[in-house]
Amino acid sequence: MEKFLISAGLVLCLVCLVKCVRFSQYLFLRFCKALPSSFLRSMGQWAVITGAGDGIGKAYSFELARHGLNVVLISRTLEKLQAIAEEIERTTGSRVKVVQADFTREDIYDHIKEQLEGLEIGVLVNNVGMLPSIFPGHFLSTPGESQNLIHCNITSVVKMTQLVLKHMESRRKGLILNISSGAALRPWPLYSLYSASKAFVYTFSKALSVEYRDKGIIIQVLTPYSISTPMTKYLNNRITKTADEFVKESLKYVTIGAETCGCLAHEIIAIILNQIPSRIFYSSTAQRFLLAQYTDYLKRSISN
Template sequence: MACYDCLGRTVWYSFLVWFLFKVIRLVYTNLLAPTFGLGVKWRPGPDSWAVVTGSTDGIGLEYGKQLANKGYNLLLISRTQSKLETVADSIKNDCPKARKVETLAFDFSSTDYTKIEEKINSLYGTIDVLVNNVGISYSYPDFFTKLESSTIDNLININIISVTKMTHLILPKMEAARRGIIINISSYAGSLPTPLLAVYSATKVYVDYLSRSLQLEYLNKGITIQSVLPAFVATTMSRMRPSITTPTPKAFVRSSLSTVGLETRTYGFWAHKLYGCITDFANCIAPSEDFMSKISMNTLEATRKRAYKKYNKKDD
């Protein structure tokens, strides 16, 4: 009996130490370190560029605005030229430190990056920051066999190929300059298997693992590579309203940028970090594998049924 008591106390104390470490880290990366200016040193100049993909709305647009306010020149890449022009004008008017803002219309469902390569090579100066933000999800949760082939192709091309190709184009320039920051937007759905969003979840795991692997490869070459795994943010894609746990894009990006140089893998926002801690802990102590994924399955199944009803689709 004493042995069981000893084991119980050991488990309990281990949990307390783990939880305390997580809280200290949360306070440090979200409050103390940003307050004292720790983390990466942003060094924008007249010839320094930040490249942002998926930059006409939501998180991508905010990264563009906040990097412009740091003093970087911007190259904004998204699908629709008219939206790009509107965003560029808005940044020039609303961001007092904005320098040059250039745009390039490109559909990331394509795998021919010649147009982007030519544009990047035409920029005068150095590319100091790359934000790989462009991405798509499902219209609504569904079973894998219900997905159109074109949907799968687009998920792979836009979520996986884009981050790989953009990084492969720009990283050599950063390596030659021995400085640079790459921010890759993954997703909380990439932190655990997410049924009914299986392909989306898998593409975001790729983004996370690629980022973390490259960070270790280029750690000693003056380059910072960060994987960001946001949960719900109040964007057009999520169709959610702001709340204490669902930040606006502005609040999320401000918080996330403050972690660059402090966290190579981050959920970006304090509430999302708590989600990550809860997920890790629940999966650790749960008697069954993928405990949190099974909970997600139940939640997303209800969402799928509502979508089927909304679109008058037959539920087999």
């Protein structure tokens, strides 16, 4: 028994040490410019961003253009894309290509493939996604068409990765960033469909990362908790990052590993939430809290 306790204690110490080392990496990368400015540009001439018309996708489009990449903007609303493209070209000098596509549909990928033909794509940001409602609710009361969400949150990641990855593999370099959610790190009742769809992105990305890391391709999944975007009704609270803040910080962590929350503040939140036992997290009391007090809190945060 004594040997067992000593061994268990050593294992626990080792786990804590690994977490401390990883957290130290975040601190270093957060406050130091560890990546050379040419790193992203070295992946290839073009970056492809889905859901580029708003929020995180729009922020990635501008930031990657500032790093010297030409960008392909893919989203549903042509007018938004054209306005963003004009501003990116004017402010950064990068070339911009616009592709109109509705990711709730399954028949769009031949058209996207044609539009990407001949481009040396070094970066893919699978960002497009849907959240049925920012407010918690039971599955049967979830608004919208569930198949649309599955196409948008899951099919888009698989299909866009298929289109781009084969060319990255032949060049033996590339970066794929898949935007998941903190809701993917454990099942979230009352956000069941969204949580499950983002869990697919999380698992798919981590598996691909192992498959292709020896071929010079970085595949990373990002699991932020709260970003102020149109999808989240421009939520405003202490833990919420703006899209621009999140994107600029997340690009510092592209070499840190297969997964990251994308910002130091959300890494801390993930550590705290991970300490909550499942029996508490999934208790009836916790679910009632989400439906009542948390809903009221969200309404106040949105109105502010």
